[in-house]
Amino acid sequence: MAEEYAVSIENVVKRFGDFTAVNGVNLKIKKGEIFGLLGPNGAGKSTTISMLLGLLQPTSGRILINGVDMSGDPVKARTHIGVVTQETVVEPELTAEQNLMIFGKLYHIPRSELHNSIEFALELSDLVQFRKSYAGTFSGGMKRRLEVAKSLMHTPEIILLDEPTTGLDIQNRAQIWNLLRDINKKQGVTILMTTQYLEEADQLCDRIGIIDHGKLIALGTPDELRTNIGLTNVIEITADKEDLQKVAGIFRKIGLEPTILNSKVTAPGGSNATKKIESLLSAMSTAKINVRNVSMHEPTIDDVFLKLTGSEARDTSGEYKGRQLLSRR
Ligand SMILES: Nc1ncnc2c1ncn2[C@@H]1O[C@H](COP(=O)(O)OP(=O)(O)O)[C@@H](O)[C@H]1O
């Protein structure tokens, strides 16, 4: 009877001309989970989402939504899905309530249910007291909340969100996280979202798939990713920008595999990491390198990502900004 997977992506390839944007992705999203597809700009996240919505046809491979083949019966497949796209789609000239009303009519929500589903959406998004306010006056976070609530009005079992928190500040981001957790726990909605924020994937998602250059390069729970990748006791040394290459050289000399990131050099230290830190510090003192900070931590999703994708692309263009993955092209 019931299909076990909310979403099945089977050997999906998407080419644009001779450019391959999605390169043989296999992924099954379990019912009831919050799944995060994590990757930098240009990784193939939005292309994947568009295929899941039936807006783009895969070049090859197959997509099932709740067991329904997206290319076989797109209308039926889509009834299971709610969607929040990367662009804001609320109508600024309409009030929160009117925005929801229009959407409800678009989705043929019966008149008798429309009122209730608008109330539900307003409560869910915590916008009850703003029902008569024009969406154009809303903050980015409020608009996003309205969009999330709107995507749930036709009571889909799955929602797809493409970078729902990109561009939001920390506070608004946390509100969206709470909203998504709520929807997932209380309504049992399966959530498949894309993100380029490492901490978002780490804190919000039950499982993470890391996508890079159209390929899924890692899959697991945040804990699995951290432990299976063989990273332990990550050593981190902060120094002046002009010294970083030298510091990395010293890391290599004592058998560590360094990654340069912003003004830091990091490497998994393994079992006798403290000893290695001593060796590093003494070598750096000899080389007269100004060490600004030394620390050791358990691996984070950042470390996992760096280890998997290598540092090269990021080092040369300096594209890794904070904890957000930026474009690598
Ligand atoms: N319609 C298109 N035609 C040609 N190239 C495209 C098209 N859509 C996306 N791409 C390319 O495919 C790659 C993946 O894009 P996208 O899925 O939007 O990445 P992401 O959402 O992860 O940032 C990018 O290099 C992008 O330029």
Ligand SMILES: [Mg+2]
């Ligand atoms: Mg995108």
